[in-house]
Amino acid sequence: SYVLTQPPSVSVAPGQTARITCGGNNIGSKSVHWYQQKPGQAPVLVVYDDSDRPSGIPERFSGSNSGNTATLTISRVEAGDEADYYCQVWDSSSFYVFGTGTKVTVL
């Protein structure tokens, strides 16, 4: 089965940049999507197809994907960005696979 590995937690000061990694075998050949989940709420798609943003998502959210690592970057971090973040890909044997999740804490 295909596995996506994320760091359990990332801490960042307000106004700084948070980078969340998602590791998977040759993930650069796949389309990666990122979801934000705030406590008690449903996930929200924040980046799709590696680096595109749905309407309504701030430009502060960006993504990249190459080799064995995809990265979600949150620039000028705000208190409201504090949440769990999950990466997700499609794999022909495992179907829809989610990463292990990263808790972003704003200091």
Added chain:
Amino acid sequence: EVQLVESGGGLVQPGRSLRLSCAASGFTFDDYAMHWVRQAPGKGLEWVSGISWNSGSIGYADSVKGRFTISRDNAKNSLYLQMNSLRAEDTALYYCAKGGYGEWEQTRGAFDIWGQGTMVTVSS
């Protein structure tokens, strides 16, 4: 407004059955694949099942295959999940999620709309 509203969750004994429903509104339901994704308490997200726009193709995670059945009624803009032979490890918040246009298997497939979820607790 695009919206998905789940219902049907509850407390059920191991081995029993439960049927979840998801009512869709605000988009052309019968154009899109639909999915169920679950999240155990304090845990991450797990894809459960997906169904194509016309019910012609269906997929399941190995953890539920043979026990769960996904279906849809496009006339009612509704998605369903019949869950049989429930186990304690099926305890989770079950989300209905909108997939891409057409088929449930999509190499670039993402879930752009989610419901608020319905909680299923399997316990004696």
